[in-house]
Amino acid sequence: MTPYSDVLIVGAGPAGLSLAISLAQAGFTATVVEQQPESALAHPAPDGREIALTHPSRATLQRLGTWAQLADDEVGTIDEAQVHDGPLGHHSALQLSAPRHHRGPTDHALGFIVPNHALRRSAYAVAARMAGVRILAGAQVTRVSVGAQAEVDCTTASDGTAPATTKRLFAPLLVAADSRFSATRRQLGIGAQMTDFGRTVIVCRMRHALPHGGVAHECFGYERTLAVLPLPDAANAAQGGYPLCSVVVTAGAANAATLMALSPESFAAQVQ
Template sequence: MHMDSDVIIVGAGPAGLSLAISLAQAGFAATVLDQNPASALEQPAPDGREIALTHPSVATLQQLGSWAGLAPSEIGHIRAAHVHDGPVGAHTAMQLHVPDSPATQDGLLPPLGFIVPNHALRRTAYGVAAQTPGVRIVSGAQVHRVATLPAHAEVDYTDAAAPGKGSERLCAPLVVAADSRFSATRRQLGIGAQMTDFGRTVIVCRMHHTQPHADIAHECFGYERTLAVLPLPDDAMGRAQCSVVVTARAADAARLMALEPGAFTAEVQAQFQNRLGDMQLIEQRHAYPLVAVYAQRFTGPRCALLGDAAVGMHPVTAHGYNLGLAGVQRLTQALVAARQQGQDLGDAAALAPYARAHHLHAWPIYLGTNAIVRLYTDARPLPRLLRQTVLQGARRLPPLRAAIVGQLTGKTPGWQQPLARLGTALAAAMPGR
């Protein structure tokens, strides 16, 4: 049987493209298929998502070479994060920043994390992948069938622009599904997923504002509506701008999307208590229904899941792509180890270390994020009391704050190891793993 490459990846999103680069750097040949035309992959349209990235994720992107392709004006810094219980200023329940570090040369706090537009991450991943020997990108390819057979995996696709033209087939020892949280490839592989529909929608957009944001991210947990305001670099004319993230019940979100720009901005400005002065909507609003997804398995014979196809997170804790990049590293490591041991790349035993390690990392984060979402969207008296207690407790508990900061910066304090082991034990106990 002729093999077209070592690995076929369905989905040239940021996760699929990053995996292709990582595998090629390790000496493998990877083919990535995407339904989008080459022009849309090369210059993706803005989609309103601003991706908060941890220090370990930035290190991965630097290693892949895609970080270097970002313009300085596309890289924002989050130097502190304030979590508010209710409207901003009512009670600042928790403040996070990197502790005990000398200020940077310009007198600023060192960054907790970074923030980059999603379309810029996609553009730079595509730019590097397209130039990397060992990576082949098949654009405009609508995958409609995926099969895993004893000796190889098959992927059938049609020309997305001309579906009547007939089907093409590619073969490889391993197929990776990286085709979003509603992955059709995952279904084709017979892998189910646990889905949680929160019945809410998140609206994202950019706004100008007249007061500086000081690189501080705010998360305001209102009972009916959650508002996050994330600091962005100034625009080309030196005007301050931020990303606004509003989470509301689906019906309220539909109403907000239908408002005139001025009326929408006025609601956001009022909820943020005019903290950033006068605000002005810059571009269109984008709405995403909130459905969290966790695949029942991450691997099987001749297949693996990556990115949102494996774990589709609620965005409130900003983990989705950070988890995707951690998965890229782990899957590459598992395949390198398989090659060293002379194993078939599609052997389920060769893929199992990736599945295990990624599940142990992702499952506690997934459960924790969903628990936070439930706690902060439940207006009944007991959950209200509980969340106040949790936030007040967190404010008074420096170790908890240090744990969150450690996760963002990739510097886990030594005392935290037992906690990490507890999370790992809980994840390992989940049935079916």
């Protein structure tokens, strides 16, 4: 295995893997270093987050080939969005509807809803089979330096059959895609300014009796904000046919702790 590539990417999340795919499509070679094991990349566990995507974002995923890896029950559409000044049910301060004229079955949508873990899985599925992409899973970055070229030392732990090994990788360009708390960035001495707003985000899925009609709601209150995002009808089968929504509650730390201590029924009543 050659230690040289055109670009070194630390972090195999959707951003890092999408960049690697795009580079390979352009004729470059990319090496991706990721501390998680290959099994976690190939089959990431659901984390409760649903990602809202615009049409340009979907077009990017289609160009990368990752959109085609998503199952039908993983892609939902937002046909209308309502912003409420207060709790759900109050008069909406802003209402956005999808255009009446469209060219395809999903072109009418304002946007799309896809689970975060599905985006991670689809990105890995495409990147792992591309000739220009090499993924080093289960590898911990131990040293980073930059000069005429970037150097990265990474160590893979022993799996019981082979001892731990250390590799030194080289590339003209290094990309730190290992989250907003990037250890790579810190090793290079690059600072970042962060602000803690003292807010906690709670995400979950909810069953409900009435159809959501593809409508997303954003409710702004003084104590907390609430987002209700419609999930695809194909996902309802696993929930006994009930419509599903993704619920995102943003609240102060104390209020969030109180909500998390409630039973599912009491939590649903509070959200409503």
